[in-house]
Amino acid sequence: MYRLKKNFLLVTFALIGMGWSTVSAQEPDRTNKILSYASVIDGDTVPLVHLKPVFIVRKWALLTDKEIRKNQKLIRNVKKVLPYAKEARKRLQELEKEMAGMSPKKQKEYVKQVEQEVLDDFYEDLEKLTFSQGKVLLKLVDRETGNTSYALVADLRGKFRASFYNTFARMFGFNMKERYDPKNNKDDNLLERVVRSVELGKI
Secondary structure (H helix, E strand, C coil), rough: CCHHHHHHHHHHHHHCCCCCCCCCCCCCCCCCCCCCCEECCCCCCECCCCCCCCCCCCCCCCHHHHHHHCCHHHHHHHHHHHHHHHHHHHHHHHHHHHCCCHHHHHHHHHHHHHHHHHHHHHHHHHHHHHHHHHHHHHHHHHHHCCCCCCHHHHHHHCCHHHHHHHHHHHHHHHCCCCCCCCCCCCCHHHHHHHHHHHCCCCC
């Protein structure tokens, strides 16, 4: 049963994947010129400076020292799986872009191809996840993509397939239809505060 749980988690993640984006290396500019982004406003060229994101955390209080000590396991789990959830969001966006304009038949073929590619990329890493890490990952996939795992599978592979996966998920304590709701769910609220504390480098 543990192996089935692992396979379920791997396939669920694979269904929202896309191929790694490749960035070609560029030769450094060896001139004395300084290149910068700019925008022309009313005839004037104004330099553009890309700043780091600014987080407003008043609504979501960061963890206290006492909470950090109390929730070490959850913190470790979030740090472990958060990169996968963010990669899931990135790949889903790329997948939707690539599938735009494809016929339904071509979409199905493409999804199967991408599913295998993602399994090849992530199988070894995801198979090492613990049960609790898998549950956190599914929650964070919902957080990052705005969709439950059930909805993602249903959209990409059909409702029958999604229901099939959800049946197995419940055997291991998962519920693919459960929404991530930090405003109304105590456990999700704590998870959100942990994520934000990690994103801000506070823990």
